[in-house]
Amino acid sequence: MTRSLDIALIQTRTPATAAASWAHVEPLVREAAADGAKFILTPEGTNVLEQRRDRREAAITDRDSDPVVSGLRGLARELGVWILIGSAIVRSGIADDARAANRAVLVDDQGQVVETYDKLHVFDVDLPGGETWRESAAVRPGDRAVVAQTPWGGLGLSICYDVRFPYLYRALARSGAAMIAVPAAFTVPTGEAHWETLLRARAIETGCFILAPAQGGPHEDGRRTWGHSTVVGPWGEVIARRDDDTPGVLLATLDLDAVDRARAAVPQLRHDREFAGPA
Secondary structure (H helix, E strand, C coil), X not given: CCCEXXXXXXXXXXXXXXXXXXXXXXXXXXXXXXXXXXXXXXXXXXXXXXXXXXXXXXXXXCHHHCHHHHHHHHHHHHHCCEEEEEEEEEECCCCCCCCEEEEEEEECCCCCEEEXXXXXXXXEEXXXXXXXXXXXXXXXXXXXXXXXXXXXXXXXXXXXXXXXXXXXXXXXXXXXXEEEECCECCEHHHHXXXXXXHHHHHHHHHCCEEEECEEEEEXXXXXXXXXXXXXXXXXXXXXXXXXXXXXXXXXXXXXXXXXXXXXXXXXXXXXXXXXXXXX
């Protein structure tokens, strides 16, 4: 019998305060559960998206005090589903560093936090159209990779800009990930140019399902995000995709045996070789 998993990616347009964000995301998660999803994933910045420093600092709290994190934990318990909060922008808890953490939070169907992951690669870029981002000024990068255990297999955790660093994804796959989450708030220029290509490449390189819930549309703080939440299979095929930037729910059913089939056909994870660096 084929092992399968019904999932949902939540595409949001997160507001600039946690209270408004909770009102935005709660009905979408309820809709996903009503449609049969057993594992529900939300995007990067599910609790707040605010680039203006003073307003952001006023909006964020510790993880366990955040209304969206606590609300989604309660909802997971109520609905009997697992939820990956793709990330919450929360206080890092590091006494000598005032920057926030961009933190993924995996919650089981009892509302318990199973695992967390802090975004490793922060988005410091100058885009061709003049858009400039310095995430490192506001976010303290993490320092560890994470594969969480779920009832359906290993789940590798990553966030947005991480998707451009294939060595991380290979390490996750080699450490037991069958699925890798890529919650994101991609900019429009980079999303249009690179989003789907990067997701498909990471799937092909690892033989994993890539689960990428995204932010989409114009936000209160002035940014605009790409949307187009996407599920990619381990052979690199797009299984499901939202073709716009509007908030909503994307449903998909994963054939979990497809991971073994892809890796048996092209056993690249067993073919790594040591080599000398270029001169």
